[in-house]
Amino acid sequence: MRKIKELVIEKSLFTSALVTIAVTVGIILVLAVEAVRFFSEVSILDFFTDTQWTPLFTEKHFGILPLLSGTLLTSFIAIAVALPIGLSISIYLSEYAPRSFRKTVKPLLELLAAVPTVVYGFFALIVVTPFLQEIIPNLSGFNSLSAGIVMGIMIIPYVSSLSEDALHAVPQSLREASYGMGATKLQTAFKVAVPAASSGIIVSIILAISRAIGETMIVAIAAGQQPRLTLDPTVPIETITAYIVQVSLGDVQHGSIEYRTIFAAGITLFVLTFLLNTLSYRIRKKYHLKYE
Amino acid sequence: MEPTIHKNNTQDLKVNEVLQKKPPTIEVKEVKVWYDDFMAIKGIDIAIKPNTVTAFIGPSGCGKSTFLRLFNRMNDYIDGYKMEGKIKINGKNINKKKVIVEVLRKEIGMVFQKPNPFPKSIFENVAYGLKIQGIKDKNFIQKRVEKALKQADLWEEVKDNLKKSALALSGGQQQRLCIARTLAVEPSIILMDEPTSALDPISTAKIEDLIRELKKKYTIIIVTHNMQQASRISDYTAFFYIGDLIEYGKTKKIFTNPEKKQTENYITGRFG
Numbered sequence: 228m229r230k231i232k233e234l235v236i237e238k239s240l241f242t243s244a245l246v247t248i249a250v251t252v253g254i255i256l257v258l259a260v261e262a263v264r265f266f267s268e269v270s271i272l273d274f275f276t277d278t279q280w281t282p283l284f285t286e287k288h289f290g291i292l293p294l295l296s297g298t299l300l301t302s303f304i305a306i307a308v309a310l311p312i313g314l315s316i317s318i319y320l321s322e323y324a325p326r327s328f329r330k331t332v333k334p335l336l337e338l339l340a341a342v343p344t345v346v347y348g349f350f351a352l353i354v355v356t357p358f359l360q361e362i363i364p365n366l367s368g369f370n371s372l373s374a375g376i377v378m379g380i381m382i383i384p385y386v387s388s389l390s391e392d393a394l395h396a397v398p399q400s401l402r403e404a405s406y407g408m409g410a411t412k413l414q415t416a417f418k419v420a421v422p423a424a425s426s427g428i429i430v431s432i433i434l435a436i437s438r439a440i441g442e443t444m445i446v447a448i449a450a451g452q453q454p455r456l457t458l459d460p461t462v463p464i465e466t467i468t469a470y471i472v473q474v475s476l477g478d479v480q481h482g483s484i485e486y487r488t489i490f491a492a493g494i495t496l497f498v499l500t501f502l503l504n505t506l507s508y509r510i511r512k513k514y515h516l517k518y519e
Numbered sequence: 520m521e522p523t524i525h526k527n528n529t530q531d532l533k534v535n536e537v538l539q540k541k542p543p544t545i546e547v548k549e550v551k552v553w554y555d556d557f558m559a560i561k562g563i564d565i566a567i568k569p570n571t572v573t574a575f576i577g578p579s580g581c582g583k584s585t586f587l588r589l590f591n592r593m594n595d596y597i598d599g600y601k602m603e604g605k606i607k608i609n610g611k612n613i614n615k616k617k618v619i620v621e622v623l624r625k626e627i628g629m630v631f632q633k634p635n636p637f638p639k640s641i642f643e644n645v646a647y648g649l650k651i652q653g654i655k656d657k658n659f660i661q662k663r664v665e666k667a668l669k670q671a672d673l674w675e676e677v678k679d680n681l682k683k684s685a686l687a688l689s690g691g692q693q694q695r696l697c698i699a700r701t702l703a704v705e706p707s708i709i710l711m712d713e714p715t716s717a718l719d720p721i722s723t724a725k726i727e728d729l730i731r732e733l734k735k736k737y738t739i740i741i742v743t744h745n746m747q748q749a750s751r752i753s754d755y756t757a758f759f760y761i762g763d764l765i766e767y768g769k770t771k772k773i774f775t776n777p778e779k780k781q782t783e784n785y786i787t788g789r790f791g
């Protein structure tokens with residue numbers, strides 16, 4: 228009886244694993260098939276070199292660069308916000324804060340990541356942008372600055388929580404060795420704890436970048452829908468994700484070239500996040516070896 | 520309050536080296552320690568003799584580590600830790616507000632139970648204590664590292680691989696590296712908390728030889744569970760029992776003719 232039960236459990240676990248893999252493979256296949264069809268009509272060279280993205284206009288251009296730059300610009304701003312704040316928080320929590328404080332603050336911080344992103348998008352559009360316009364008068368109503376900053380706030384816990392975990396995993400004995408030689412807390416934090424946790428910290432940053440690149444709602448709401456190849460954070464742009472939302476919600480015809488742009492954009496996004504995840508996986512594997 | 524970072528420059532250290540350092544005196548008066556409500560040290564008086572090896576022995580949990588870590592104030596960061604009483608090193612109360620704990624710890628090195636090298640190169644491990652003092656003189660650091668590694672009897676084994684990660688060394692080598700790292704700062708007192716308990720007999724013997732050698736220049740306090748080790752390397756022995764110092768005296772006397780019954784029981788119990 229027991230044996231049968233175990234067998235059933237084992238098989239069902241195996242099946243769910245299999246289903247997950249099948250779904251993933253299915254998604255990638257659909258993406259790939261549609262993308263291949265897209266690239267039979269648009270040359271890859273154009274896709275990567277054309278500086279305009281206007282598939283919905285009569286004069287069509289299929290250059291991914293404007294969308295890519297929009298994605299990278301908002302992500303960059305987000306990381307510029309999240310990295311210093313997240314790292315400071317993680318170092319403070321693991322190296323300075325009393326244990327009780329750390330225990331209450333960490334889950335509270337993680338709530339930041341649990342706020343629905345549509346709320347963040349709205350917040351960026353109706354609070355942050357007007358506020359920033361007081362400082363930067365020519366800031367457009369839709370812009371990558373405000374979307375990026377708010378996205379940065381959202382991903383703070385990705386950086387702070389995972390970095391804190393990595394710092395916390397650094398053996399106390401290493402800190403004591405450092406104190407024992409006359410190092411201050413600050414020196415110990417930056418010369419021993421942070422370097423020893425560096426791979427974990429880097430992984431946290433990569434995951435945060437990956438999250439920022441994939442973020443959709445905030446940028447769709449607050450950054451605009453104007454594919455534009457620019458580094459200017461004050462003007463409307465469009466990210467890959469926002470474009471996909473725009474077209475999915477619109478009324479383009481299935482099977483048309485406009486429709487297939489979604490998949491071309493999607494696979495670009497997929498490759499980007501896939502590369503980042505692979506990188507973080509590699510680093511994590513190395514890091515585990517180091518602590519063995 | 521964040522303690523200020525003191526930058527000794529190279530010149531100071533060189534002068535320091537030339538001047539004969541006076542052997543330190545350590546006096547402990549009426550010291551009590553609590554972790555929250557738990558009293559871990561119940562009022563201990565002891566005076567440690569300079570340029571000797573003093574062994575702290577006693578059953579597990581009797582407060583040896585707690586007591587040892589008072590001398591370099593390593594307990595300061597523990598939540599719920601409280602102490603009372605006086606610890607004077609060279610006549611100065613080390614718990615006074617104006618004492619800069621970082622300066623104190625340069626004088627008093629510590630070697631831990633488990634080898635704990637930094638995940639850095641061998642060289643960087645030994646140079647660490649100098650670099651955090653703000654010393655930049657590469658030549659000076661190089662010399663100090665070499666000297667410390669020689670003192671720790673590790674130089675011959677690592678001199679061609681100074682750039683290698685310290686984590687690639689064997690446990691015994693790592694512990695000698697940790698000793699070298701401590702020596703590089705040139706303390707006058709070295710605290711060792713069961714420094715050989717994680718090591719094999721051969722590595723242990725090496726470290727014991729090292730301790731015998733080091734006591735010519737340093738005052739050493741060593742916590743050990745190994746009675747033979749205490750009798751082999753120490754000049755004085757202190758026997759602790761549940762937060763009290765039961766007996767303290769010449770090692771020979773403690774091991775051959777202890778005054779207290781508890782001491783005798785503990786020592787003989789160990790020997791079978």
Ligand SMILES: Nc1ncnc2c1ncn2[C@@H]1O[C@H](COP(=O)(O)OP(=O)(O)OP(=O)(O)O)[C@@H](O)[C@H]1O
Nearest residue numbers: 554557559577578579580581582583584585586597
């Ligand atoms: N951080 C701490 N918080 C609370 N209690 C502690 C702490 N560290 C030690 N203690 C308690 O203080 C007492 C003395 O501990 P200590 O580590 O000094 O003993 P020890 O003699 O070094 O033991 P061992 O031989 O096992 O290393 C023990 O009862 C221990 O449980």
Ligand SMILES: [Mg+2]
Nearest residue numbers: 583584585712
């Ligand atoms: Mg102990």
